[in-house]
Amino acid sequence: MKPFAALLLAATSLPALAAPSPAERRAVAAVDADQPRAIALLERLVNQNSGTMNVAGVETVGRMLRAELEPLGFTVVWKPLPQTKRAGHLIATRMGAKGTKRLLLIGHLDTVFEADSPFQSYRRTGDTAEGPGVGDDKGGMVVMLSALRAMKIAGTIDDATFEIVLTGDEERTGDPVDIARADLIAAGRRADVALDFEGLVRQDGRDMGSIARRSSNSWQLTTTGTTGHSSLIFDAAHGDGAINEMARILAAFRTQLPEKNLTFNTGLLVGGATAAFDADAVRGTATGKPNIIPAVATARGDFRTLSDEQTARVRARMIAIVAAHAPGTDAKILFDEGYPPMAPTAGNRAILAKLNMVNRDLGLAEMPELDPLKRGAGDIAFVAKDVDGLAGLGPYSVGDHAPGETVDLPSIAVQAKRAALLMARLGRGG
Template sequence: MRIPLSIAAMSIIAISPAQAKLSAPEAVMAKTVDAEYGRSVALLQRLVDQNSGSMNFAGVEAVGRMVRAELEPLGFTVVWKPMAAAKRSGHIIATRTGKAGAKRLLLIGHLDTVFEKDSPFQKFVRRGEEAEGPGAGDDKGGMVVMISALRAMKAAGTLDAANFEIVLTGDEEDSGDPIDVARADLIAAGKRADAALDFEGLFVEDGKDMGSIARRSSNSWTLTTKGKTGHSSLIFNATYGDGAINELARILGAFRNELPEPNLTFNTGIVAGGATAALDADGVRATATGKSNVIPSTGIARGDFRTLSEEQTARVKAKMTAIVAKHAPGTDAEIVFEQGGYPAMAPTAGNRALLAKLNGVNADLGLAEMQPLDPLRRGAGDISFVANDVDGLIGLGPASRGDHAPGETVDLSSIRRQAKRAAILMTRLGSGR
C-alpha cells in the first residue's frame, strides 16, 4: 500500500549512448525491456481487468494463476499457498536456484487491490502513455515491472546470477488475522535472503525519481473511558467527577499536545460516547445513546499511529499509556494496542548501501541519482516484516498517482526504466557486485 503522489510533467527517460556504461549483457537487458514494452502493457491490462480485491478470494487466486504462467517458463517453481487459516485467499511463492555462490534475492509484491468486486472502478483504460485501472500502479504495475526485469535477465543470460525467492501476498491491502500466520512465509523468506526488493510504486517528486529505504509502521489502538452516570447537574462534583466523554477528550487532547516528535503521526479515526457506546466487531462503525441531562458513562475511540523504528513504537506506546493513566476525577480509562500491525522499516546503513548500488545502475544507464525519499511520504508495507533480518529497497514498481481511489493512474513509460533498473541491479546484486 502506498500514499498517492502526482507524476505530472513526467516523460520517457531514454538511455543516452554517450552516458551509458553498460556491460554487453546489461545492454541486452535494456534492449529487451524496450522491445517487450507492448507485451508488458498487455500483461498489465489482463491483470487489472481481473478484479482482485483482498476479499475477492477467487479473484486473487486468478491473478496468482496469471503470474504463475509468467514465472514458470522462466524456470521458477511456483506454489500457491492457501491462507484460509488467516481468513484470506493465499499467496504466490516462487523460487529459482541460480549458480553456486549466487546471492539470495527476495522479491516482494502483492496480488490484491483495495477495489473489491462491488467497486464501480474495474477496468483498464489506456490514454497514451498513461493508463488508469484498479491496481494499475499498486501493485499490478509492480508485478509487471518484476516480470519484465526477469524476462530481460533471461534474454541476457543473467538469470542464473542470483538465487530468487518471490513472495506475492494476497492480502497486503487488508492483511489476514492472525498476522503471524499471514506473514509467516514472507518472514521466513527474509531470514534466508541477502537482499530484499519491494516492487511497490516509485515515488516522483518535482519530476525526480526518489529512492526509498524506509517505511513507517502502522499500529492500531482502542481507547475506552468510564465515568459515573447520573444527573448532569452533578457533573464535576466530588461524587460524580468529570464523566466519560470529558475524560476521553482529555486524553485525546493530551495525545495531540504531548506525543509529537519527528517521524511520528497519530490519528483518531472514530469516536463515540454517551450513556452507552460501542464499536462493531470490525471496529469501523459506532453506536451510542445518551441525553443532554445525563452524565455519560462510556467513551470509546479508535485510531492509529505510525513510527520509523520499533524503538519509537515502544516509546510512543509508553507515552500513550502514561497519558491514559492520569485519570480525571471519577473516571477510569484503558488503552489497548491491537495485535497484527505492520512493523517499521528503519533507514539503516545497509538500506542506504543498496540505494548506493541502485545509483550506480542509474549512473551507468545515464539516469539521474535518486535521493532518499522522506519516509513520511510512504504508507506501511510488506517489506517491513523482513526489515530486521535483511537489507532492502522499496519502490521498484512504476510511478503512479491517485492510488487507492477511483482513477488510479500509472505512468506506463516508467515501467521501462524501472524494469531496466531492476534487471541490472538484480544481476549485480546476485553476483556480489
C-alpha cells in the first residue's frame, strides 16, 4: 500500500476537531443550498435510460456529467470501448495545489435497467424518490457532484488533486476485463486514496462504513453421461447419468465449501436428453423424458470471497469435487474472470477513522465497519491492491436492482457533507 496509509494510521490517534473550520462550515452550507439543484439533476439522470447495453444512453449520461464537471475546472475525456461491446468510461482530472494528495473518485454511469425495462422514470414522494438507478449509481454521482460544488464554493477544492473514473459497464462488465478496467486500474496506481460513491448501507438504523467488498466469480458446470433406457441406469454400461452427477457435485459444494466470508450460489440449471443456455447464458432449454437417462446437464452460478487467497482455495476445492466423477459420467467446470475482492486493510480502517472524525465534527453518529457479507462486489475492488480506499459514499437506497428502487433524498446532503470535508482533509494529508 502507499505510504499515505501510514500517515492516516498515525492520524487516527489525534483528537477530533471541536467543530468544522470556517471553510468547512461554508462547504456544509453550500451542500444544503445545492440540494434543489442536486435533486433536479438526479431526476434528469434517472429519466435518461442508461442500461449497460444501451450504449447511446450511457454515452448521453456521460455527456450530462461532463456538463457538470467542466465548470468545476475538470478536464474531461470520454474513453470509448467498442472492443468490449460497451459504451466506455468518463475520466475527469483536476490538479490541486502543489503537494496535495491524489484522490480517485469512483462511480458508474450505467444501471441494470435496460431500454426494454418497464421501470423507466423518476417519481418523488416526499423525502424519497423512486426510479431506475436512483440510488445505484446516479444518486452516488449526484452526491459526488454536490460535494465537489460545495468544495468549489468553500475554496477547498484546491486542497486535493482529483481523478474521477465513471465506468459505463459496472453492472455488466465488458470482456476482456483487462481492457474494460485498464483505465481504472491505472488510475488506482496513481492515487493516494480511492473513494467509491456507490450506496450507503444502513444496519439497524445506523449508517455503516464500508472498508471491504467481496469478489464476484462466476462458474459454469457441465456434466455428461451415457444415455439409454431408464431401466438401465446405474449398470456398468450406463452409469449414473448426467443429472445425478450434477446433483452429486452441487450437494458436495454445499457440504464441503462453506467457510467464513464465502457465499456460493447456483442460479440456473437445465438437464435432460439435451440441454443448453442461450448466448447470454441467462436462459436455458432442455428436452427429456422420465424413461430416458439424461445425457447432459449444465448449471451456472457464482461464489464470492474476501481475498485472492480465498478465491484460489475455493476454486481448487470446486475443481477437486468436480473431478471425483460418479460412474459412467464426466464433468467440466469453467470459471469467468469477475470482480476481485477488496480486502479489509489497516489503511482502509484508517480512512474510515478519518471519516468518523468528520462525523464527530458534524455532530453525526460514528459509522461502524460494515460486515462485507452485507454488500456485493464493486469497481473499487479493481484498485484495492494498489491503494487504500473506502466504499459506500453514495446515498442510502433500498430495492436496488429491482423495479421500485428508492433513494432516501436527505441522505444525499448528509453524504455530500461527509464527502466534502473528508476529501479536503485527505487531500491535505490530514
